[in-house]
Amino acid sequence: MYDVAIIGTGAAGISAALTLKQLNKNFIWFGSKKLSFKINAAEKITNYPGLISVSGKEMREVFSKQIAAQGIEITEKQVTGVYDMGDYYSLLCGSEEFDAKCVILGLGVEMQKPIPGELDNVGMGVSYCATCDGMLYKNKVMTVYAQNKDFEEEVEFLQEIAAKIYFIPLYKDYEIKGDNVEVITKRPKEIKREGRKMHMVFDDSDIESDIIFMLKSAVSPQILVPGIEVDGSHIKVNRACETSMRGVFAAGDCTGRPYQYTKAVGEGNIAAHGAVSFLAKNK
């Protein structure tokens, strides 16, 4: 049982992890060692106090060094569900389970709205996690939607096990190719299920597969954490970064605008302190 689980390796998650480490808490941190794609993509940041006019890439390098310097580990697993177990939370990563007394959500925000039909079919033909669900569809036909280049490793993993892949990159410089890959550069309009087959619908066409993988940096919070209160695409929080669920905190872009690194680190700090108070009160 961990004291705290942090989900997300963006600016909010980084800040929460540094503070929990300083306060000597026993926590697990889920995300990517590459940290946040969004940080890396920023061209020039001039208003982050302490880093004088850096590129996103430079910022990501400093953050990586700092995490290493503090001896903090990142667990590279995708959390697919957070479930309230009464006096603790159970986090599922595919078939693995991790338990924590409280949770800090640094999920980022979905920059694209979910596609119609996407949310209704999660777990029933739509998956957000290649490594969790890929093997279940070995030698099958897969549709793989990828938000950015960071997901190409996952796409390559799927490519090795799939009979065929319809690959829908939302970015330009993709490097996925192979005999079993068909690239589609159109924007999908809708997801439909017909019997055991999934359909990705485009303006002028429709592709059929056994599973649709939606690889994106942020997932709708209500899909990840059933029961959590949201306001549009944001998680509802108060000034203490407390969500509607006891012991669950949220920080960064997932709590609303401004979508800024500085705001995100501030909330990560508040959430970490909130978690520590929560642990002290609920010993």
Add this chain to the structure above:
Amino acid sequence: MYDVAIIGTGAAGISAALTLKQLNKNFIWFGSKKLSFKINAAEKITNYPGLISVSGKEMREVFSKQIAAQGIEITEKQVTGVYDMGDYYSLLCGSEEFDAKCVILGLGVEMQKPIPGELDNVGMGVSYCATCDGMLYKNKVMTVYAQNKDFEEEVEFLQEIAAKIYFIPLYKDYEIKGDNVEVITKRPKEIKREGRKMHMVFDDSDIESDIIFMLKSAVSPQILVPGIEVDGSHIKVNRACETSMRGVFAAGDCTGRPYQYTKAVGEGNIAAHGAVSFLAKNK
């Protein structure tokens, strides 16, 4: 008329200034070029994202460089009152007046509670600003309470014009001396007015003077901004860092715990974005 006035050169003020500069707003920033005494005093900071295990002194140096690199000016005047003028705010610095459409308060928090009798006598024998009110008491007897070494320049200024100074340093390595200075190393208990004379009361004694200067890093918000809603020693704000007064935002320690640099920069960023939205809506 400025778009925005920022009060305070701690972490919150710095963050707000960097963001307003980036957004190309016309603002004035009141505080000290030495930034925050509190930042400088920190021994080791390990949880501020982007600065890997720095001393407070190193942090202050980075912040100073960054402010200079962005070409941001600090106005070294002490704001003694912020007054609501209907559709703008008037900021008094002694006898000077500055007008701004909105205000960001990064006041810090009083680490010591006000002394009994202090708040009741502000402007009537108690002053927070040596340079504002010093000349009014030329050749008089002054009591000068100083929270830390950063105020010694102000004390020296007073020393040049006073007939006599009772100097009450709250720190150890003070360097104030002179024929007209009497150092008192006891903690004051109460401030009393008797006719036109002020009394600083100690456990076992009492000193009389014409004026009491209380030189401290943070001043009670309700003294600085008449009418603002507070909750104990903190300014009441919502998640957007809006105070009870339209167009007045607050950020950092003055809005409550955790008293952390990371939380303060986050709120400074939110407050700056809030001010920009406010300006756009009230053109």
